[in-house]
Amino acid sequence: MFKQANWNEPIIFNLGRSGRKGHLLPKAEEEIRRAVGELDALIPKHMRREHKPNLPELSEVEVYRHFLRLSEMNYGVDSGFYPLGSCTMKYNPKINEQLANLPTINMVHPYQDASTVQGILEILYRLERMLAEITGTHEVCLQPSAGAHGEFLGTLLMRAYHKKNGEIQQRREIIVPDSAHGTNPASAAMAGFNVVVVPSDSEGCVDLEALKTVVSERTAGLMLTNPNTLGIFEKNIEEIAKIIHEAGGLLYYDGANLNPLLGKVRPGDMGFDIVHMNIHKTFSTPHGGGGPGAGPVGVSKDLARFLPVPRIVFDGNSYRLDYDRPESIGKIRCFYGNVAVLLKAYAYILSLGFEGLKEVAEVSVLNANYLMKKLMEIKGLTLPFNSGKPRKHECVFSAKPLKNETGVSALNIAKRLLDYGLHAPTIYFPLIVEEALMIEPTETFEKEEIDRFVEAMRKICEEAYANPEKTLKAPHNTAILKLDEVKASHPRTMSLSWRMYLKKKV
Ligand SMILES: Cc1ncc(COP(=O)(O)O)c(C=O)c1O
Numbered sequence: 332m333f334k335q336a337n338w339n340e341p342i343i344f345n346l347g348r349s350g351r352k353g354h355l356l357p358k359a360e361e362e363i364r365r366a367v368g369e370l371d372a373l374i375p376k377h378m379r380r381e382h383k384p385n386l387p388e389l390s391e392v393e394v395y396r397h398f399l400r401l402s403e404m405n406y407g408v409d410s411g412f413y414p415l416g417s418c419t420m421k422y423n424p425k426i427n428e429q430l431a432n433l434p435t436i437n438m439v440h441p442y443q444d445a446s447t448v449q450g451i452l453e454i455l456y457r458l459e460r461m462l463a464e465i466t467g468t469h470e471v472c473l474q475p476s477a478g479a480h481g482e483f484l485g486t487l488l489m490r491a492y493h494k495k496n497g498e499i500q501q502r503r504e505i506i507v508p509d510s511a512h513g514t515n516p517a518s519a520a521m522a523g524f525n526v527v528v529v530p531s532d533s534e535g536c537v538d539l540e541a542l543k544t545v546v547s548e549r550t551a552g553l554m555l556t557n558p559n560t561l562g563i564f565e566k567n568i569e570e571i572a573k574i575i576h577e578a579g580g581l582l583y584y585d586g587a588n589l590n591p592l593l594g595k596v597r598p599g600d601m602g603f604d605i606v607h608m609n610i611h612k613t614f615s616t617p618h619g620g621g622g623p624g625a626g627p628v629g630v631s632k633d634l635a636r637f638l639p640v641p642r643i644v645f646d647g648n649s650y651r652l653d654y655d656r657p658e659s660i661g662k663i664r665c666f667y668g669n670v671a672v673l674l675k676a677y678a679y680i681l682s683l684g685f686e687g688l689k690e691v692a693e694v695s696v697l698n699a700n701y702l703m704k705k706l707m708e709i710k711g712l713t714l715p716f717n718s719g720k721p722r723k724h725e726c727v728f729s730a731k732p733l734k735n736e737t738g739v740s741a742l743n744i745a746k747r748l749l750d751y752g753l754h755a756p757t758i759y760f761p762l763i764v765e766e767a768l769m770i771e772p773t774e775t776f777e778k779e780e781i782d783r784f785v786e787a788m789r790k791i792c793e794e795a796y797a798n799p800e801k802t803l804k805a806p807h808n809t810a811i812l813k814l815d816e817v818k819a820s821h822p823r824t825m826s827l828s829w830r831m832y833l834k835k836k837v
Pocket residue numbers: 417418477478479480512514556560585587588609624626
């Protein structure tokens with residue numbers, strides 16, 4: 332069985348000794364000292380630090396070993412299967428990382444004059460056009476830094492639209508299905524709207540009758556995730572669009588789950604007015620640990636005038652930044668967005684091409700359905716909202732029967748999976764499934780990897796019936812064993828920086 336490395340590794344501040352340093356060739360050291368000296372001279376005296384920063388002093392080999400050991404006690408998408416549902420944790424081609432690291436890309440400064448950054452402006456402009464094509468929207472804004480940030484922009488655009496029409500006082504409600512990602516209602520509330528939740532029907536789709544009862548002249552719009560968080564494509568999408576539009580509302584498409592639809596269908600063609608994408612899920616940016624990401628937003632022709640400034644404009648000859656948009660909602664983020672992340676998306680789309688993107692969608696759906704069929708055979712698990720139809724990118728199982736019969740919960744299964752050298756799926760989400768295990772295999776794992784996961788799940792469930800104590804105490808083979816879940820996430824025990832850690836220690 333898998334056994335994770337377990338080093339007794341101190342934090343870097345407790346390593347090294349005063350005076351130790353990494354080796355630099357004398358000429359390089361001389362040049363760095365000169366450059367630093369020149370920079371220092373530019374800082375006014377009263378703004379200079381009196382003391383040297385308190386940094387650890389280590390030799391090169393100490394630094395290397397420290398981080399190597401930490402990495403051995405970690406698990407990432409490059410280590411193996413990572414079925415974290417709704418997160419699309421797929422392998423990201425390393426060439427895209429290399430491209431984003433080119434000095435011609437990462438050394439340009441956003442304050443440079445547009446005439447000196449024509450190359451990057453062209454890339455961003457072209458990416459906007461590609462994403463508009465992929466989503467079937469008119470214009471795309473690359474600025475938002477994450478999906479939730481894109482949602483916030485989307486709801487601000489709704490506000491601007493209804494304000495322009497003189498209806499913002501009346502249209503205070505945004506409708507959100509109960510299967511939505513938690514960021515949807517949060518974004519709507521942050522933009523000042525009231526959230527109205529609409530339930531799912533027995534097949535896991537929006538309950539149309541319930542929707543009709545909550546739509547009114549107070550409706551500002553609907554936020555819909557498609558495929559939804561159960562992995563189900565909303566089959567009544569056209570009717571939903573009609574109901575909302577006829578009531579004067581706008582349709583917002585949470586496109587965080589775009590992976591299985593690439594090149595197949597487009598939110599714009601389904602009638603949606605605003606769409607956000609999660610670049611860090613669908614288009615080649617690793618995002619475990621919280622970033623960096625990008626959540627571009629595409630909009631219909633009617634809404635383009637409200638997009639944040641600056642817009643990148645091409646006059647047939649050169650690219651420039653246009654701030655002259657009187658109806659723009661203003662800025663949502665500094666400069667043009669997370670450029671390195673956007674560049675990786677550009678490289679990913681170009682390298683796959685239209686046919687390649689379609690294949691991404693097809694294989695991700697094939698993998699999810701293969702996995703689902705296999706897991707359906709395991710005693711202790713059930714597939715809620717099962718109408719016998721295929722899922723798209725993910726499937727959500729319930730471990731409720733197992734929990735009732737053995738006491739082993741979704742959380743215990745997730746922990747035991749770590750003992751098999753596998754990442755756990757998302758658990759306890761969506762909230763409409765009890766003891767939920769939300770599993771998304773993506774297109775980047777081989778059949779053998781998926782089979783290995785299924786086999787581990789089968790063994791864990793069998794073990795739960797035979798010897799639940801072992802499963803309840805998992806994990807057994809990881810660097811960090813069972814955590815106290817409450818303590819681990821309590822602000823009083825968490826130290827988010829070295830300074831905070833020292834303060835708490837005193
Ligand atoms: C369906 C859905 N919507 C929105 C988001 C929010 O995206 P982000 O985490 O980038 O803010 C996610 C995140 O995974 C998601 O799965």
